[in-house]
Amino acid sequence: MPDSYYVTTPIYYVTDAPHIGHAYTTVTADAVARWHRMAGEDVRFLTGTDEHGLKVQRSAEEHGVTPQEWAERTSRRYEEAWELLDISNDDFIRTTEPRHHTAVTKILEACRANGDIELRRYEGLYCVSCEGYYTESELVEGNCPIHHRPVEHMEEENYFFLLSRYEDRLLEWYETHPEFVRPRSRRNEALGFIRGGLQDFSISRTSITWGVPIPWDPSHVTYVWFDALTNYLTGAGYGSDDEEFAHWWPAVHLLGKDILRFHCVYWPAMLMSAGIEPPRNAYVHGFLLVGGEKMSKTTLNQIAPADLVADFGVDGFRYHFLRNQPFGPDGDFSYEGMVARYNADLANNLGNLLSRVSTVVARKCGGVGPAPDPGSELGVLTAEVFDRAANAWADVQPSAALEATWSLIGAANAMLEKAEPWKMEPGPEVDRVLGDALEVLRIVGLLAAPAIPSSAAEIWRRIGLGSDPSAAGLEAAGWGGYPGGLEVEKGKPLFPRIGGRGNRS
Ligand code: ME8
DSSP states (O other): OOOEEEEEEEEEETTSOOOHHHHHHHHHHHHHHHHHHHTTOEEEEEEEEEOOSHHHHHHHHHTTSOHHHHHHHHHHHHHHHHHHTTOOOSEEEETTSHHHHHHHHHHHHHHHHTTOEEEEEEEEEEETTTTEEEOGGGOBTTBOTTTOSBOEEEEEEEEEEOGGGGHHHHHHHHHHOTTSEESHHHHHHHHHHHHTOOOOEEOEESSOOSSOEETTEEEEEEOHHHHHHTHHHHTTTTTTOHHHHHHHOSOEEEEEGGGHHIIIIIHHHHHHHTTOOOOSEEEEEOOEEETTEEOOHHHHHHSOHHHHHHHHHHHHHHHHHHHHSOSSSOEEEOHHHHHHHIIIIIIIIIHHHHHHHHHHHHHHSTTEEOOOOTTOHHHHHHHHHHHHHHHHHHTTOHHHHHHHHHHHHHHHHHHHHHHOGGGSOSSHHHHHHHHHHHHHHHHHHHHHTTTSHHHHHHHHHHTTOOSOHHHHOGGGGSTTOOOSOEEOOOOSOSSOOBOSTTOBO
């Protein structure tokens, strides 16, 4: 039985259109899922949309449609964006689905049975826009510090989850599972929250109706985070198929730093309360910034994935974010930077290797690719690169994995420049050099397939291999697999160079 690997993205709010920040997390999760599939593991990859809460209810009202209709319309935009970006999710969860209601009901009952849910009267200063309470000292001139609007005195009965009971158990979990939150800097951040002291949090509202009713008191609906986090259970079969659930759980979560506290503090405590094992890992990344500024929603919306795909292609888009933004810290996005990286890594380094090799094979070998030298130095380098890439993918560091992979492409180009097979007479020396270069292309097709799946498949097709690298899997990554005697096709540039804006030549 292969190992199971269940990987998730956050579920995105249907109040916003998909932008490159969302795409960053989703493409990363997709590439990681693809790597694990190629490693022969049994993979389940879940993404979806977060559809309840007041903001959705209000957007729907403004547009004169029901919340369900509104959620449907905007959720579809995420599905379309992920189709465009070649995302290979196995399931798409929507929190308005009946299976999710069942799961939320089940976890609520389990936490309540464990004595961790309590009804409390809550009184305080409330900002309706934030849907949150403030203390007197947090206000700015008596107004909400975010919306600069007057707050209201509110009194409400809410169900609370008794998070404060979980401080010690969470610290112990972190202690015994040092790999739980990655990278390490994010683990320290999460530990800081826990050590700073945990407050019980409200998990229900009576003021809204758009949500999952609290099973034992339907005058309340479950408030957003308790509802949203539970999607990860729903997507693995919790509440609908125990066997499925046991097979997939615990999950590997990918998320941005904005929601670290919910995933790394609230969520493991909720699971412990319900008698479920906490997630295997939470991999937390930083923000994409534009010009050093935190992108506002409007700036981000101006950079829709489809616009960049029009200029760089799907694989150009995927490669850029995987390679250019190391997973963990914040990173700057610029269009110029994207052009520069595309031209250097894809058009020049990889694209040139393929076009050079196919041109010289046509001229010197009658278009038939020779086999590699089993004792080639490039074979030794390949083994090292494979280990570096495998470790990096296993630790959700696609940029390091691709850097390693591209070092192999660089080495093959350097070898060709030194040997200059285009100046040689046809014969065994030319065959050896080109056979090695073809073998590098075959192996790069495998190692790069999680990032650029269709280009990797095209490389394999052009060098005469009849199968798809994603399907062949990593077993095929050892040196010496290119059989030789295959027809090599001289095609158009795989990644045409980009000049100015949107000008693919
Ligand atoms: O928070 N850079 O949904 P959301 C990088 N529904 N990643 C970014 C980003 C940026 N500038 N902006 C957004 C929610 N993201 C909840 C989640 S999960 C149980 C519920 C990515 O639509 C990043 O992954 O606001 C972040 O965590 C997520 O989008 C937030 O998406």
